[in-house]
Amino acid sequence: MKKEDTVKLISAEGFEFVIDKNAAMVSQTIRNMLTSPGGFAETEHREVTFPEISTTILEKICQYFYWSLQYARLLEARVVNLHEDQSVVRSHYQSISHI
Amino acid sequence: MRVLRSTKPASLTQPPSNLIEPSTPAKEVEPNTNNNTNNPSSSHSLRRSARLSSHNNAVPPTCTQRKRKSLDIPLQLDTPLTKQTVRKVKQPPKGLSLDAVKEPVQDRCLSLRSGKNLLKPEVNSLDSMNGKEAQGFDQGGVVVEDGERMDVDLGNVVDVDAKGDLSCRFSMEEKGKGKVVVEDSSSSDFSVTDYLMDAGDLFGGLEEEGGLMDNLIAETVSLAEVTIGRAGTSDKMDPKERFKNVAKENASRFAHFSVREEEEDKDELEPQVEENGDVEDWPGPFSTAMKIIKGRGSNMSTEQKKKSESVPVIWVPKEIKNDRFRKVAPSLEELCLEIMAEHVDAITSLESVPDVLRHKLTQALCDSRKMNHHFLDLLASRSPSEIRIKDCSWLDENQFTKTFEAIDASNLTVLQLDQCGRCLPDYVLYATLTHLSNKLSALTNISVKGACRLSDAGLNALITSASSLRSINLGCCSLLTSDAISNLADKLGPVLKELYIDECFGIDAKRILPALFKLQHLEVLSISRSETVTDSFITQFVAVQGHKMKELVLADCTKLTDRALKAIATSCPGLCGIDLTNVCKLTDASLGHLANGCQTIQTMKFRRNAFSDEAVAAYFEARGGPLTELSLNHVDKVANHTALSLAKHAKKLQSLDMSWCREMTNEGLGLIVDSCLSLKMLKLFGCTQITNVFTHGHSNENVKIVGLEESQILKNIVVPDLLPLRYSSV
Numbered sequence: 073m074k075k076e077d078t079v080k081l082i083s084a085e086g087f088e089f090v091i092d093k094n095a096a097m098v099s100q101t102i103r104n105m106l107t108s109p110g111g112f113a114e115t116e117h118r119e120v121t122f123p124e125i126s127t128t129i130l131e132k133i134c135q136y137f138y139w140s141l142q143y144a145r146l147l148e149a150r151v152v153n154l155h156e157d158q159s160v161v162r163s164h165y166q167s168i169s170h171i
Numbered sequence: 172m173r174v175l176r177s178t179k180p181a182s183l184t185q186p187p188s189n190l191i192e193p194s195t196p197a198k199e200v201e202p203n204t205n206n207n208t209n210n211p212s213s214s215h216s217l218r219r220s221a222r223l224s225s226h227n228n229a230v231p232p233t234c235t236q237r238k239r240k241s242l243d244i245p246l247q248l249d250t251p252l253t254k255q256t257v258r259k260v261k262q263p264p265k266g267l268s269l270d271a272v273k274e275p276v277q278d279r280c281l282s283l284r285s286g287k288n289l290l291k292p293e294v295n296s297l298d299s300m301n302g303k304e305a306q307g308f309d310q311g312g313v314v315v316e317d318g319e320r321m322d323v324d325l326g327n328v329v330d331v332d333a334k335g336d337l338s339c340r341f342s343m344e345e346k347g348k349g350k351v352v353v354e355d356s357s358s359s360d361f362s363v364t365d366y367l368m369d370a371g372d373l374f375g376g377l378e379e380e381g382g383l384m385d386n387l388i389a390e391t392v393s394l395a396e397v398t399i400g401r402a403g404t405s406d407k408m409d410p411k412e413r414f415k416n417v418a419k420e421n422a423s424r425f426a427h428f429s430v431r432e433e434e435e436d437k438d439e440l441e442p443q444v445e446e447n448g449d450v451e452d453w454p455g456p457f458s459t460a461m462k463i464i465k466g467r468g469s470n471m472s473t474e475q476k477k478k479s480e481s482v483p484v485i486w487v488p489k490e491i492k493n494d495r496f497r498k499v500a501p502s503l504e505e506l507c508l509e510i511m512a513e514h515v516d517a518i519t520s521l522e523s524v525p526d527v528l529r530h531k532l533t534q535a536l537c538d539s540r541k542m543n544h545h546f547l548d549l550l551a552s553r554s555p556s557e558i559r560i561k562d563c564s565w566l567d568e569n570q571f572t573k574t575f576e577a578i579d580a581s582n583l584t585v586l587q588l589d590q591c592g593r594c595l596p597d598y599v600l601y602a603t604l605t606h607l608s609n610k611l612s613a614l615t616n617i618s619v620k621g622a623c624r625l626s627d628a629g630l631n632a633l634i635t636s637a638s639s640l641r642s643i644n645l646g647c648c649s650l651l652t653s654d655a656i657s658n659l660a661d662k663l664g665p666v667l668k669e670l671y672i673d674e675c676f677g678i679d680a681k682r683i684l685p686a687l688f689k690l691q692h693l694e695v696l697s698i699s700r701s702e703t704v705t706d707s708f709i710t711q712f713v714a715v716q717g718h719k720m721k722e723l724v725l726a727d728c729t730k731l732t733d734r735a736l737k738a739i740a741t742s743c744p745g746l747c748g749i750d751l752t753n754v755c756k757l758t759d760a761s762l763g764h765l766a767n768g769c770q771t772i773q774t775m776k777f778r779r780n781a782f783s784d785e786a787v788a789a790y791f792e793a794r795g796g797p798l799t800e801l802s803l804n805h806v807d808k809v810a811n812h813t814a815l816s817l818a819k820h821a822k823k824l825q826s827l828d829m830s831w832c833r834e835m836t837n838e839g840l841g842l843i844v845d846s847c848l849s850l851k852m853l854k855l856f857g858c859t860q861i862t863n864v865f866t867h868g869h870s871n872e873n874v875k876i877v878g879l880e881e882s883q884i885l886k887n888i889v890v891p892d893l894l895p896l897r898y899s900s901v
Contacts, residue, residue: 098500133503140500147500 079106082121083130093118095137457766460789464812486842488868504528512536521549526557537562544570551578557585566594575603580610585895587644590621597629604636611637616895618644620671627655634662641896642669642695651675653682660686668896669695673724676701680708688715694898697724699750704728709735717742721898722774726752736761740768747898748774752804755779759786766793773797778804784834788812795820802828804854814839818846825849830856830878837865844869854878 079096081089097103102120122130508528511518512535521529529550536542542565550558551574563571571594588595604611614637619625625648634640640663645651656678659667667690672678680703687693693716698704709731713720720743725731731754739746746769751757757780765772766789775798787809791798798821803809809832817824824847829835840861844850850871855861856878866876 136503136506143500 078118080119081130081134082119083125083127084123085127087127087130089130089134091134091137095134095141096120098137098140099133455763455767456793457763457789460766460792460816461763461785463792464785464788464816467812467815486838486845488837488841488864508532508535512539512541515541515543515546518546518549520552522553530557530559533560540565544574547574551575554579554582556582558583559585559587561587561589563588563591563594566591568594568596568599571595572599572602576606578603580604580614582613583611584613585616586611586614587616587618588622589618589644591619592621592623595619595622596624597626597632600625600629601632605632612639615639615641617642618646618671619648620644620646620673622648623650626650627652627658630655631658634659638662639666641666642671643667644669644671645675646671646673646697647675648672649674649676652677653679653686656683657686660689664689665691668692668899671695671697671724672701673697673699673726674701678703680704684708684711687712690716692719694719695722695724695748696720697722697750699724699726699728699752701728702730705730706732706735706738710738713738713742718744720746722746722748722750724748724750725754726750726776726778728754729756732756733758733760733764737764740764743769745771747771750774750776751780752776752778752802753780755781757781759783762786762790766790770794771797774800776800776802776804777806778802780806782806782808784808784810784812788816791816791820797823799823799849800826803832804828805831807832808834810834811836811839814843818842821847823849826852826854828854830854830858832858833860835860837861837868840865841869844871844874847871848873850874852877 077093078090079093079102081091081096081102083089093106096106105120106118125133508531511532515536524532533542533546533550536546537560542560542562544566547560547566547570550560555578560566571591617633617637617640619633622645627650630645630648630651643659643663651672656672660683670687670690670693678701680698680701687696696712696716704725709725717739723739723743723746725735731751733756736751736757737760739749741764749765749769749772751761759782762782763786772794787803787806791813795816801817801821801824803813809829814835817827821843827843827847827850829840835858837860840853840855841864844853844865848871851873853874853876855876858879861879866879
């Protein structure tokens with residue numbers, strides 16, 4: 073991965089997690105930090121420190137970021153592939169809800 | 172055949188049970204004799220609604236019982252006349268109906284022609300008419316003729332009357348309300364009125380018109396009867412002529428309709444008959460708004476209907492996009508809470524978990540029925556500050572005692588034990604929460620909704636122990652009486668801000684008025700589903716407490732009318748929330764009052780109210796700005812005008828419920844959703860007319876649409892704020 077595509081998250085104990093930028097953007101907080109025009113230090117160095125989050129938790133959070141991206145991509149693919157079927161499914165649901 | 176009954180002088184006795192009472196709000200049931208001759212049945216004249224006559228050869232509907240009861244006095248005056256006319260009527264109603272049967276349902280007028288035709292085949296058709304009548308009535312088993320059941324298509328009758336299209340040709344003198352007919356019928360003992368009342372109940376939404384309908388039907392019936400009677404007596408007259416005469420005499424009576432006929436309590440003021448157009452004429456924001464609404468209609472081309480065509484032109488759905496689906500991944504918090512709820516027994520401590528998350532977890536557990544004693548102990552451990560359990564039905568007395576006798580309640584500010592009927596009788600309360608005096612001194616919020624075994628004494632003990640309560644929820648505590656509330660007011664007068672006494676059937680609203688006056692800072696009062704809440708109660712209450720009131724929940728208080736709303740509007744300028752679910756008697760005038768009087772209403776809940784589209788739209792034009800939560804559930808007539816007004820003015824709207832508003836269109840909803848950018852939740856249960864055009868074409872990405880397809884109900888239940896008090900800080 074290129075350096076410009078990555079973000080570093082630092083836990084309370086000092087562990088550094090280097091993750092993809094898209095993954096980090098799942099979190100609104102990190103997204104605001106990295107994209108705001110306010111001139112955060114983080115924007116420049118692409119490093120965010122979390123002094124109150126322990127390492128195990130931060131690891132889980134990073135795993136969640138990637139999982140969330142996959143989930144959304146999976147949905148999208150499903151939507152594209154099953155676009156035709158969706159109308160069938162939807163009408164089916166509607167007929168059921170009418171009952 | 173029907174049994175003729177002697178007319179009793181204006182007595183409101185029940186008709187004999189063997190008589191079928193037409194379910195239409197006719198005035199009187201006329202007992203038909205077997206002989207199809209014009210027996211001057213001294214008994215009551217059977218009156219039939221025009222529709223009934225036209226549709227069935229059924230016995231003329233009996234008088235509306237409802238009418239009878241409410242119109243005692245006026246009835247008297249016309250008794251003699253009606254009686255006379257009554258007597259003449261016998262088979263005629265049936266005769267009338269014979270022809271009517273042939274008439275198309277849509278023909279609402281009892282035409283002369285029909286009447287005439289009916290009369291002719293008198294003798295022979297009577298039997299058949301009777302039979303038909305018998306089949307006509309749906310309601311009740313009143314034997315109209317020959318003990319046959321008559322079913323009345325009540326709906327049609329209602330419609331007919333409501334529209335006032337009946338050209339009744341009653342010769343009876345009336346007070347313009349068909350009371351005479353009622354009077355007459357009152358003399359009969361028929362219980363048709365019961366049916367009529369039932370029929371009236373069927374049309375909750377048409378309650379206003381119900382009375383009107385009753386009148387008209389009664390009149391129609393009586394007219395029919397009279398006409399027929401005349402026909403019976405003097406065959407020489409041409410039926411046409413007869414009908415014409417009758418029509419001439421009675422035409423003027425149908426120029427004015429009364430809005431309401433229900434009798435109020437005796438100690439109530441004389442029920443006002445407020446014309447619907449009244450509020451619009453008063454100066455104020457509502458009338459301005461109504462003019463705007465009406466102006467919309469007039470601007471449109473003449474061939475377009477007033478309310479239907481304006482919106483579609485404006486809103487164009489976007490193309491169906493797929494990026495809507497991108498944001499569906501559940502958040503980490505949700506995932507964690509799910510896992511914790513699933514494995515609740517593995518949790519060993521809730522220390523340092525903030526209250527918000529505790530509440531979410533508790534709610535998830537209660538919803539999935541996994542709540543147990545172990546978790547309750549965790550919640551109650553180590554000096555908790557808030558415990559909110561929305562469903563304590565799983566908890567039994569022993570467990571409750573064990574947990575709560577050892578609890579350290581010194582920091583406890585909020586205690587919510589809803590549905591605690593099983594675990595909270597008085598003796599358990601004494602053993603736990605009130606065990607040490609002042610143990611609950613920090614408690615500001617308590618909810619024991621559903622504590623069906625809690626009595627006055629238990630409540631007194633609780634209040635003694637928790638002396639700084641700001642908010643108390645005693646919903647569904649059926650053992651409580653007015654004395655408990657008086658005691659509560661005595662002790663908590665200076666501090667209590669919110670009082671919820673929904674569905675407490677032992678509490679009489681009038682008797683707690685003095686107690687309510689003692690609550691000096693009362694902001695929220697919720698007395699839903701109480702039969703004792705009347706207009707006079709509301710008027711007196713808001714006269715004293717109105718200026719501080721922020722929220723009034725009067726759901727299911729069906730006795731309230733526009734008068735109460737007028738009082739509320741004039742006396743409660745700071746009102747922020749009002750709930751008028753199922754208060755069916757309100758008319759557009761109420762909306763006018765609210766618009767003119769209350770400027771800051773944020774939460775507005777309507778359900779099954781009979782408001783018109785224009786009035787609702789005018790309210791939003793005038794006062795739509797501060798609205799954040801709006802429910803128009805089952806306010807059937809809401810349509811494009813409302814959509815336009817909401818889109819234009821309700822910019823802060825966050826939650827909108829338009830379930831069962833079948834007049835709403837895709838375009839209307841699309842306009843609302845695209846214009847109200849704060850909208851987060853849109854409920855559309857029962858709106859089968861909404862299609863993909865709306866759900867895929869709107870461009871508001873934050874809104875969650877619930878109710879169109881399979882919707883998860885539990886997750887979408889709105890949880891009230893988790894703040895201790897709704898409108899002020901503690």
